Amino acid sequence: MKLIGVDIGGTGIKSALISCSRPADGSTYKIAHRSSVPTEAKYGREHIVENICKAVDNYRARTDCAVIGVGSAGDIDDATGKVTYATSALPGFTGLDLRGALKARFGGRVVVINDASAALIGEVYVGGSTGKRPMMLTLGTGLGCAMIADKEKLGCGSVLNIRLGHVVLHEGGRDCRCGKKGCAEMYVSATGIKMNAGREKVEEILFDPACAAAVDKFCADFKAVLDHACEKYDPDEILIGGGVVEMAEQWWDKLKNMCAPAVADRLKKAALGNRAALLGSAYAALNGDYGMQMSYDK
Numbered sequence: 001m002k003l004i005g006v007d008i009g010g011t012g013i014k015s016a017l018i019s020c021s022r023p024a025d026g027s028t029y030k031i032a033h034r035s036s037v038p039t040e041a042k043y044g045r046e047h048i049v050e051n052i053c054k055a056v057d058n059y060r061a062r063t064d065c066a067v068i069g070v071g072s073a074g075d076i077d078d079a080t081g082k083v084t085y086a087t088s089a090l091p092g093f094t095g096l097d098l099r100g101a102l103k104a105r106f107g108g109r110v111v112v113i114n115d116a117s118a119a120l121i122g123e124v125y126v127g128g129s130t131g132k133r134p135m136m137l138t139l140g141t142g143l144g145c146a147m148i149a150d151k152e153k154l155g156c157g158s159v160l161n162i163r164l165g166h167v168v169l170h171e172g173g174r175d176c177r178c179g180k181k182g183c184a185e186m187y188v189s190a191t192g193i194k195m196n197a198g199r200e201k202v203e204e205i206l207f208d209p210a211c212a213a214a215v216d217k218f219c220a221d222f223k224a225v226l227d228h229a230c231e232k233y234d235p236d237e238i239l240i241g242g243g244v245v246e247m248a249e250q251w252w253d254k255l256k257n258m259c260a261p262a263v264a265d266r267l268k269k270a271a272l273g274n275r276a277a278l279l280g281s282a283y284a285a286l287n288g289d290y291g292m293q294m295s296y297d298k
């Protein structure tokens with residue numbers, strides 16, 4: 001059968017047509033087609049929703065697929081698919097009934113969950129997670145975080161969405177889209193790398209030896225976030241996903257060398273890379289609700 005997965009970030013909206021087969025020895029999920037459109041967040045909520053619909057329409061035009069899974073930045077009430085909180089990265093999204101809007105347009109089954117939760121579900125069910133207490137960090141425009149406290153007890157309330165990106169890392173530091181200053185996601189994300197270097201293209205920064213100090217700073221800040229996450233949540237596996245992990249060869253070893261072995265040993269690149277949230281949101285849409293509860297890390 002066919003599923004549509006959508007991953008909404010502050011910069012781009014990725015979408016995929018996913019084929020799922022269910023042989024007796026376990027389901028498989030494969031991306032058949034994949035595309036991306038710019039979010040164009042500055043034009044506001046209606047425009048972003050229109051772009052999301054375009055991303056879905058891409059595939060609806062060529063299939064009768066009636067299952068749509070959406071992972072979105074921001075806090076999502078997964079029972080209703082409403083956005084309960086989003087920063088100005090998605091202007092106007094706080095309070096938006098995203099599931100309702102997509103259901104009105106497309107009908108069928110629509111599930112909306114947080115993007116980091118979607119990426120974690122993707123890694124756990126389709127990708128390479130082996131931990132019992134896996135945590136996912138997604139580095140894109142912002143820094144997303146989700147965790148499963150005990151994989152053996154999966155069920156209601158087991159996937160926690162954690163606001164790690166808005167833990168203050170540098171008191172009085174960079175202005176964050178949430179209104180605070182010095183939040184982790186202004187340093188440990190694509191946005192952070194760009195600000196460190198004062199340049200716009202992350203891939204150019206990572207590959208330019210002249211920007212080594214900017215990459216070092218990114219790694220040092222990332223290490224601080226990992227130390228905090230380990231101390232507070234004690235995950236036994238930390239999966240790193242999002243767009244920045246696609247260029248991990250430029251910073252992965254540096255980061256691992258900075259971390260204490262007890263932290264470095266838990267780090268793992270998401271096996272699905274930047275596709276984890278697409279596959280995870282589709283998986284969640286097909287396999288039901290996860291009763292994900294919100295946790296606020298202030």
Ligand SMILES: [Zn+2]
Nearest residue numbers: 166176178183
């Ligand atoms: Zn913030």
